[in-house]
Structures are given as structure tokens and as C-alpha cells.
Amino acid sequence: MQSARVAHLGPAVEALVIPFGALAVALLLFGLFMTVLGHDPLEVYALIYKGGFASSFSWQNTLSRAAPLILTALCVALPAQAGLMVIGSEGALVLGGLAAAVVGHQLGGMIPSVIKLAMAVAGMLVGGLWIALAGALRQYRGINETISSLLLNYIAIALFNHLVEGPLRDPASLNKPSTMPIPDVNMLGNLPGLDVHWGLGFGAIFCVAMYVLIKHTTHGFALRIVGGNARAARLAGLPVSKLVIVACFLGGAASGLAGMAEVAAVHGSANASLIAGYGYAGILVAFIARQNPLAIIPVAVFLGGISASGGMLQRRLDLPDATVLVLQGIAFLLILASETLYGRFKIFKPRETEPAAAVDKASSLIVQEVAR
């Protein structure tokens, strides 16, 4: 029994060993790159650790950067359960942030907690509808969701720029066009006991909730059937279009919430700082996490940590701030490539004897039944 239990853990161990192995190779390659350029790779590693994960200050920086990535990754991972490849999180984030900024300013005089709730709802609603549109176009018009969500990104950003620099512009924002500021009392605070804003809390809660939804509810099960084989799901009488659109809506809502948190906890108004590529980075996070909502959290924290160490490398070694982008790029490409290794190592394979025996027994029972 002992060995059977260990064998059962095989796939889980595999899912840890392969990406971490790829990460180790990526760090080695990056170290080699640094050595070629005349830097001590060990010092670079140490500084990355120091800048990203060594002190409470660096953790605070890391987690603040991870917060939007967790939510934008969900925008990819949720539709992915239904077999969709949505890359529109950037657009949903930008428009969700804009909606939150408008609501936060318009409701200026009300009770702060009501306003915060209204901002979150506005962000989620706008982001959700934006991605649900991509889902609906796919279900009802047969338009590939990858293409439509990419197009929707550009339309969203253009709409955002138009509104922020035009009708919604705060006349007082001269150098950096912004919407009217959200009053300070209505800004999202920090998580209790941490110096990290609530965006991280939203992300963590959203991830856990979606994990439960996908893995432990009937709706989630239905969604995964759609992802596995949409035709079979339709034959089984599942409301395929509805499930797909709801998954897209939830994903877009996560991204819109990311925009809301960036606006209501960091920037204080919607402006061009919101268009920072979180949506595209979130796509990578989702893929590295293999579309598992719980795995998204550590991957986003890891990515946030590398970004956070950029300043340290710049100050201590006079390296360009793009150094961390190079490391992220190498790490992502290698981890994505390592996807091919799954199932190729014998040691991770679950023992086949017992299930096979069970099947044999079942089939012999059936044969007996038929013979009778």
C-alpha cells in the first residue's frame, strides 16, 4: 500500500520537478549571460533574492507587483477551463480601472465602504462584459476568441486614451492626463498587518473561490467537460454557450478588479500608468501555472519578486532595469518549453498494476453477466 500511495503522488511531484528544473536551467543560462558580460553571477543571484524576497520591504514590493498579475492570469485560466484561449486581459484591466475611477469620483460624498464596493463592482462588471463579449462572439458568430480578444485589447486601450485625454480628463492634470482623482478617504487601504494593498487580498480570494468552483462544484465540472469536448458536452445537454460566456465573464471580472485595485489603491485616478502590460504578463503566469487557479498565486509572486529586484540590480551593479526582463523572458521560455517533458519520465508514472487489475476484474464480471 505504501508504494501505491507514493506512486499516486507521482504526477504532483512531476508538476513541481519539471518547472523548477526548467527554472534552475534558466537561472544557469542567465548566470552565464551575466558572466559573459563581466558580472559575478552569484552576486547577481544574491541581489535578486535580496531585492525580491529577503526583507519585509522587498516582500511588500514583490506582493504589490504580484497582485495585478494574479487577477489578470485568472482572466486566461478561467476561459481556458472551457477550452478557450483568451488574451484580452489587458483591455479588461484598463477598462475596469477606468470604470472604477469614474465611479469613485462620481460617488464622492457617500460612505467610503459603499464607494469602495461600488468601484469594485463597476470594475468587475465592465471587465467581465468586455471578455464575455469575446466569448459570445465565439459562441454565436464563430469568431476565434484569441483574435477577438486581441482586437478588443486595442479597442479598449484606444477607448481608454480617448476618454482619459478627452471627456473624462481632469483639467488639473497637465503633464499626465488623468481622470478626476478619487478622494483619499475612498482609496483602498492595506491588508491588515501588511504593507500591501487590498489587490493582493482580492487576488487570493478570487483564486481560491475559482479553484473551488472549478474543482468542487457541478458547474465547474460542466465547464471542464466543455473544455474537454464541447460536442460531447452539447450532446449531454449542457448549456455550452452559457457556460463559456460565464467563464469569460468571471475571467474578465478578475481582470477588471485588477484595474480597480491599481486605480483605487495605487494611482488614485485612471491614467496611462494603467497600461503597463499586466495583461500580457498574466497570460504567461496562467500558462506557467498550467491554468490552475491555486498555482497562479506562487507563479505571480515569483514573477513579482523578479521584477521587484530590478531596482536593487540597478543600484548595486549598475545593470539596466531591463535585466529582470531578460531573466523573466529566459525563465518563461524554458518553463513553457518544459511542458513537453510531462509524461516522459517513468518514475513519475502512477503504477498501472492496480487499476489494470480492477479493469480486468470488471470486464470479467461483465463477460460472466453477458454469458448468463
Place this chain on the structure above:
Amino acid sequence: MSELGWWGVPIAVLGGALRVSTPFLFVSLGECITEKSGRINLGLEGILVMGAMSGYAVSYLSGNPWLGVLAAGFAGLLLGLLHAVICNLQRVNDIAVGIGLMLFGTGLAFFLGKPFIQPKAPTLPSIPFGGWSDSPQIQSALQVSPLLLIGVLLAVLLAWAFRNTRLGLVVRMVGDSSDAARAMGYSVLLVRTLSTAVGGFLAGVGGSFLSLYYPGSWGEGLSSGQGLMAVALVIFARWNPIHCFYAALLFGGAVALGPALQSVGITSGYYLYSAAPYVLTLAIMIVTCSPRRTLSGAPGELSIVR
């Protein structure tokens, strides 16, 4: 805009379109070749930026901008190869790898390009086609980059090659049915690898246009996402190289319309014009697609149309 008045707007749009469309043209031709072979490369944005950087750096170091263009192409070729080699592995998603490559390419370009932000490199010459006119606006609008001419010739050549040459037919066959290609004895992976590498080369050249012609300098904000837009553009052009040229002009014109109208005092809607091509692409897809019919002209093996 004095003596031309309102006529200045279309002329400025034409001039802007001719300038802005060149990187669109090269990147979309590159993407077109890659997609014809049945694979999509979303990393052309990274390749474009890397091409802009290496083109500028080599032009600065060697003093010859054409050497820079070539270097940009080779940088793009290498990154295209990287994408192809990773995607050749089983079960690796080409869209995700493309976005990884976008990050890697821009990161590497910013990293290596840091020392080249300040110095002034020799840039590409332009061919004045407006000599017949006295108007300075028309003269400046018709300053055409030799790269644009090369791009147009390339588009014609590619359209012909896809129809009439063995090589072009093999690429299309691999993109439409890998089973058929395998049955004919062609290596699907090899054809896709080469197509992605060539696509990378063209995207790199498109990047060198940004740093060596217009705007004509290297900096981190150089690209405004032309590499990613090319993916939309190829769909708009229905995988036809000649249509890629028209689409590039249209997309470039849409970008140029905002500034042109601004110069005659119309400042509203600046950003909406630049979004027009995407709205148009989406609208065309809404009209022509249906749940039972995918885009016509699309390579059958392409993950985004299956």
C-alpha cells in the same frame, strides 16, 4: 497647413501612411509567411524591438545603415528560430511561447540597447518623389523610404511565390494539412521552422525601419505595439501578401489621421481613429464568420482558426 488648407489633411495622411505603414508591412509579411505554414508567432513585437535596437547599434558602430538593416534581419531570424525550435516540441502552445518571446525580445533589446540611446547613428536615406511639386507639404509627404519600395516588391514576389513556386506551395500545404505534407514526404517541422525564421527576419527588418528611418532613433518607447498589431493585420488581409500591403497602408493611414486632423484644429477623437482598423477587422469578422464557417483563406492548421 497654410496655403493648402483642408487639402493638407489627405496629403498629411498619405505621407503619414507611407511612413507609418512600412514597419506594419514588413512585420505582417513576416507573420503571413509564418501563419501560412500553420503556426502563429505572437512574439513579433519582441523581434521588432530587437531588430530596431540591433539595426541602430550596428549602423552606429559600422557607419553603414544598410548593414544595420541586415543585422536587424539576422537578429530577427535568430529569435524566430528560437520560437520555432521551442514550438517544435510536443504540446507546447505557440501563442504562449510568442508572448514569452515578446517579453524576452523587448527585455534583451532594452538591456543590450542601453548604451545606444544617446549616440546618433547614421540613418537610411529617403527617395524624394515629390520633386514635381512646389508645395513643401507634398514634397515631404512623398519622401519615401527605400525600405517601403523593397517591402512592396516583396509583397508582390511573395504573392506570386505562394501561387507559382514549389517552395510556396510546400509552405501552404504544410499550413493547410500537415498530414498531406507528411504523405508527400516533406518535414512539417522543418518547413515551419524555416517559415518562422524567415518571418522573424522580416519583422527584424521592419524594426530597423523604426530606428533607422522614422522616427529614426533608438529608445525604449520606440514601438507602439506594431508587432502585435501585425497579427490583426494579417487576419484583416486574409493571409494574402498583396492585401497585407493595402492593410498596412490602411492601418498606417488610420494612425496618421489623428495628427493630420490635429494640425487643422480638430483635436477630438484622436485615439478613436487609430482604433478604427481594429473595429473594422472585428466588424468584418462578425459579418463573414458563422459558427459553421471559419475565415476564408485561413491556413487550416492554424491554431487560432481551428
